[in-house]
Amino acid sequence: MNILVVNAGSSSLKYEVFTVEDNVYTSVAEGLVERIGESVGAITMKLNGNKDKQERTFADHKEALAAVLDHLGEHGLVDDLAVVGHRMVHGGEEYTKPTQVTEEILKDLDKLSPLAPLHNPPCITGVRAAMELRGDVPHVIVFDTAYHATLAEDAYRYAVPKEWYTNHGVRRYGFHGTSHKYVANTAVRELGLDPNNHKVITAHLGNGASITAIKDGKSIETSMGLTPLEGLVMGTRSGNIDPAIPFYIMRQTGMSAQEAEDALNRQSGLKGVCGDNDARAVEERADSGDADAKLALDLFAHRVRGYIGEYSAHLGGLDAIVFTGGIGENSATMRAAILEPLAHMGIEIDPARNDVREFNEAGTRVISTGAVKVIVVLTQEQEQIARESVELLGL
Incomplete structure (x- = not known):
């Protein structure tokens, strides 16, 4: 079983492929597409211990991801693709767990973009591109804010007018949650x-x-x-x-x-x-x-x-x-x-x-x-x- 993970930025797209066997996750390929939408871009691919970087032009995220999938396909890494996982920075109060993607979900996430105007829109663009290219497999979004959904109200509320919270969502959300969760679980196990x-x-x-x-x-x-x-x-x-x-x-x-x-x-x-x-x-x-x-x-x-x-x-x-x-x-x-x-x-x-x-x-x-x-x-x-x-x- 192969899993593709995609992390889309405003002009970049990071990816990694994992194989899974007996709950052991092994990274078999990774790479980065840079300067998407610019006159000259670049794609870096690491596979089987080899690293290859090429200068190419990518008009948008869909074209960038298509190039990634073509490269991975040449090595048989997307033939039995089970799921595509996506990183999303902000899930607001509504999205506190990994969520399977639908177009309705993406439209809802568009409304949260004011909370993360630099991060969420390109993430959503990347998800839409991936769904167009590989609509035959399920897509899941994992939110950076989700791990901090367990904060108590006295930890996440600010001492500002209540209307700022109720009408505009002004509160502590926290970020880097995926990293904090991974390293905490690893430390607990190893110690x-x-x-x-x-x-x-x-x-x-x-x-x-x-x-x-x-x-x-x-x-x-x-x-x-x-x-x-x-x-x-x-x-x-x-x-x-x-x-x-x-x-x-x-x-x-x-x-x-x-x-x-x-x-x-x-x-x-x-x-x-x-x-x-x-x-x-x-x-x-x-x-x-x-x-x-x-x-x-x-x-x-x-x-x-x-x-x-x-x-x-x-x-x-x-x-x-x-x-x-x-x-x-x-x-x-x-x-x-x-x-x-x-x-x-x-x-x-x-x-x-x-x-x-x-x-x-x-x-x-x-x-x-x-x-x-x-x-x-x-x-x-x-x-x-x-x-x-x-x-x-x-x-």
Whole structure:
């Protein structure tokens, strides 16, 4: 049985194919189509250990996906396709579980686009293209927000006029849910924790970053809110700030609301502090004595550390901390900066283990020596989407 997972962006399309046998999911092909709709695009395909990249022009997502399916078809990977799983960023309050796609569902999701105007529309476009090309198989959408549907009302509501919530859906939704769910489940299994009785904090740290408190397998608090802008310092996003700052800057500079929103989403975070959003480059600059780069990293670590303290209070204790994402998986420096001041909480890491880059077969590495376990987990969001698609259909 083969499962195709598709993740469509505004001008890109990421895909991965899994085979399933005895509940073991094996990735057999993956790739990326870039610059869809531009004069020159590119398609990268990885198969059987070989990587091939070609420059091609793709008018739209349907043409891009057709090229992917043609390539996969040449290797017999879509002949017995069982399901196509799709990532969707926002499901609102209505969609809190994986959902089999119909045209009525897509029309309903169109109405949610104002909640995620940059993310949902291209996802919907990708789903429609896939259904046109492979309407012979079921399609399932897995929502990034769904994992956080277990938040209690005092965790997801904001202290704003009630009409903002009832009429406009203003509340905390949370994101990166597919990643948080995958790495939390993996950590619980690998650490031998009780699946029904545990207290875990997952930190998905990358260009986009979020942190989640998980109690007994359920998300009870998470850092991103109505949009992915809230919470941690990120590559180009500000994270938490005084809500009055945009209004102040707009009055002082004449900046429009759109310009202010763009600045907070694309010109802030690490980039705003030091001019660079690539954490690897920022670390190199900090090591060379660049004060702005060091400050950017200190701000990042400070914010993550604060959330760990807050979330351990919400959980009433802590069994484990899980790091994932580009920074969480690869930066020993950032993990140490975040955790070294937290020894009083029973959080201690082994510097030698922290510096090791290899992972075991499960894609994990324990780096702690203290009472609270610290584990690094390679996130596999595509695999999680495949699993949830298969489970929904009972395949």
